[in-house]
Amino acid sequence: MPPKEVPDNAYESSRFLAQATYGGTEDEIARMQRTRYVDWVVDQFKKSPRALEPVLRARMQANPELEVSTREINDAYWKLAVTADDQLRQRVTFALSQIFVVSLNDGAVSGYPLGLANYHDTVAKHAFLNFRDLLEAVTLHPMMGLYLSHLRNRKEDPKQGRVPDENFAREVMQLFTIGVHELEQDGTVRLDERHEPIETYTNEDVTGLAKVFTGWSWGGPDTTDQRFHGSLKDPRREVLPMQPYPQFHSTSEKRFLGVVVPEQSSADPRASLAAALDRLAGHPNVGPFIGRQLIQRLVTSNPSPEYVARVAAQFADNGEGTRGDMRAVIRAVLLDQEARDPVAAANPVFGRLREPVLRLAHWLRAFGARSVTNEYLIGPTDNPATSLGQSAFRAPSVFNFYRPGYVPPNTPVADAGMVSPEMQITHETSVAGYLNLMRGIIERGAGSGNPRDVRTSYGAEIGIADNPALLAERMNLLLLAGGMSPGLRSQLEQAIGSINLPTGDAERIERARRNRVYLAIYLAMASPEYLVQR
Known part of the structure; x- marks a missing residue:
């Protein structure tokens, strides 16, 4: 049965807006009754992003004595949640922020409130673009670098017994892209001949991938050792993407997830990163892994395998040969027959x-x-x-x-x-x-x-x-x-x-x-x- 094109009544309008926004207002519910679901979504895709960082900077400008803290970030968040007209972007960004987590509860991150606001805006900017670009943007954001400790991550040194930090390498696989078990496209776990879940990666994959994330640190006008270590405090470094520092990047062979980055005669951090992110974003698990979580954040905790498969199919190919089109994925999540059918919604397992x-x-x-x-x-x-x-x-x-x-x-x-x-x-x-x-x-x-x-x-x-x-x-x-x-x-x-x-x-x-x-x-x-x- 094809999904409904328009709400049948005000209740269905209200229900849709509860999934796609921070909650419908009376006027929005009334307008939604006269609007096709797909037209509303497309219109939301066209709206310019409302950003957190400018809200904080405007507050600082109005009150020069204000020292922006983590509290003001939450104030700005509520302001956008209530007043922003790009409600779909705001709601999807909140969902993505619960996948690509960076938290103010971390002492290193809490010292950079504008940086955290910029991280939110970076996720929001890429929420309707391509997953591969979103993955790179969050990977290179300095707040993610601080939170998962790949900012200032140095290459291995056998003499000193130093190995690259593996924190981000592990979490980018486990939480941000492929999960811990191989999945069918409908989100069910693949089993081996012993009926055991098949793991997606090994400790060797973590070790190899960790080398990719060496030699990245604060953005700035140069790549000196001092800037890498953070002793040069550029006032904008918390909002600039991390940049490569070849002198700290591992040149040894990097093996992970079936990919081999050959030993480099001269360090090339960007080439290593591109190979890693291409492999991660191209992994068959990403569609069902990310798609199911977006369904959970917006629609229902226990989607049917068929629902997950339809969303994963849009991730794999948006109909025009493009993989990872977030707009296609979001449309699929919100407009699927399972999301829009009031009969399905009445099922006790739904929601x-x-x-x-x-x-x-x-x-x-x-x-x-x-x-x-x-x-x-x-x-x-x-x-x-x-x-x-x-x-x-x-x-x-x-x-x-x-x-x-x-x-x-x-x-x-x-x-x-x-x-x-x-x-x-x-x-x-x-x-x-x-x-x-x-x-x-x-x-x-x-x-x-x-x-x-x-x-x-x-x-x-x-x-x-x-x-x-x-x-x-x-x-x-x-x-x-x-x-x-x-x-x-x-x-x-x-x-x-x-x-x-x-x-x-x-x-x-x-x-x-x-x-x-x-x-x-x-x-x-x-x-x-x-x-x-x-």
Whole structure:
């Protein structure tokens, strides 16, 4: 059955925008009803990227005494999540940032807030280009070099017993391109004659590939030893791609993944790098490995093998003979029949646990929240006890907040042989933290300051608060995309109606209406039906 071309109703519009953006606004949902899915995606591809680094620099220019820290990066992130019109790029960039992880929790990276913002912008710039180019851009970004320690990586020295750092070589295979097991194009693991998974690489491959990533360090006007080691502190070095330093690059033979880079008479770091990235990007695992993770981040945690295969096929060939076309991959992820079919969405195994950052972003956009300062002073939100337990750019490790294959133990999910990545950061503390945080945000707004910096008037909601059924239906459209069960609807209407509207005193009536709105939003966003995005 071919995928639908246009939404059948406002619910399907809302559901699509929950997958492709940080959550649809009322106006966007209405426009989407008149738009073909593919036309919306193509229009988003054409929009210029909204970048983080300029937001931070503008804030510095407006306040010369401000010393930009890691907190301001998160403020800028929330500003783009709420206000940027290139919503698809922003959402896909967030997904890719959870694959190509660089984290402010690393002490080396946290000292370069503008560099981390530039890393985000680099991923965003390449999100709609070719995977091979994206891979090279993140490989050579100095923040990735700091995070996975291939910046200042030196060639082997047998006399001193020094070998190249293997950190990036291992992770670029394990996490960024091919994974640890060979895959069929539908994402299922290939087995050998003993029915054991076939490993994609060996320790020898890691050792050989590590030599490729020697002789790369800070960008700048020269390639002196001092610049390589970092003693020449160019103020723009944190945003310049790493450059080659031949004197520190291994000239010995490099063997990895069936490729041999011959011994070099003179060091050629760029040639070594090109051979390595060509091999990695061309590996048959990349399509299903990356495609499945993008499906998980945008649509559903347990896509069918057929869904994965269709996305992988677009990665292999966009229809014009090009491999790795990210636009073709993103179209395939969002427009696939499995993604767009409401019958498939009703299947209990379909969907994904809505990650905490997306829940707050959804509230901000659905109810038109705006920043008094225009800086969205929300900051980091990674404390599970008092906040969301997740924050952009603050993954605890290179393995992200959660593994794509995480199986919550002793659960029906495990019994069914399924995965639920986001459950890895879901526990008693984080659940209570989310509920307490949202209760305060819904009533008083988000961010710092008193009153809070990011607030909304709830004008439309207050206007229908006299009618519990209408208010519940608004939650159904904006938050649950039509997925509200009769049971939840009944509970919501009863709870709303339990707040009596007084007569006579206009101020008391207004307060009661607001309390109805607060309760409706809180109960909707606390419900399992909302928390599982379908």
